[in-house]
Amino acid sequence: MRVFPDQFPGWFGVRLATGGEAANLLFPEITPSAVSGVIDGGRTLSERDSMGGKTEDRYPDIFGLAHSIDGGGRTDVRATVADRLAALPRHSVILNHDVEAGAEFLHTLTAG
Incomplete structure (x- = not known):
């Protein structure tokens, strides 16, 4: 399932930001039974991370x-x-369905 930015206010009650600053790139995988952690040999940006082409x-x-x-x-x-x-x-990173633990893990990971 894909969630698009215009769906955030109605689905999640989250207002859209009008700006921001990137400090880290995260490439997440979600596995319900996993323990949150860093995946060795992580990936880099590629053309598949951008939308392009005719439409x-x-x-x-x-x-x-x-x-x-x-x-x-x-x-x-x-x-x-x-x-x-x-x-x-x-x-x-690999995350599970424990949102609070995932948020704490990501905060610790990126807090430098």
């Missing part, structure tokens, strides 16, 4: 009206953003 996947161009518009933005801009994000500390 992004939320709004497929079923009527053929996009006329080659790249819904993911320009390739050079995506590359610039990826380069900046790649300079941040990154963590591949």
